[in-house]
Amino acid sequence: MHVEVDRDRCEGNAVCLGIAPDLFDLDDEDYAVVKADPVPAGQEDVAEQSIAECPRAALLRRD
Numbered sequence: 622m623h624v625e626v627d628r629d630r631c632e633g634n635a636v637c638l639g640i641a642p643d644l645f646d647l648d649d650e651d652y653a654v655v656k657a658d659p660v661p662a663g664q665e666d667v668a669e670q671s672i673a674e675c676p677r678a679a680l681l682r683r684d
């Protein structure tokens with residue numbers, strides 16, 4: 622699976638980093654970026670949790 626960040630929606634609150642620090646980081650402009658693409662098999666559950674819990678619905682799953 623792949624995860625994309627919608628930069629028009631992301632507000633840089635770092636919720637996704639708290640859930641999946643191996644998958645996400647913030648760039649210099651405080652937008653989330655995906656560090657692991659595709660998502661490693663063992664990280665898919667936390668990727669799904671991040672998508673579900675992003676308060677801005679800024680994370681999108683791409684298979």
Ligand code: SF4
Nearest residue numbers: 631632635636637675
């Ligand atoms: S949880 Fe959502 S809004 Fe917050 S930094 Fe991550 S992608 Fe952006």
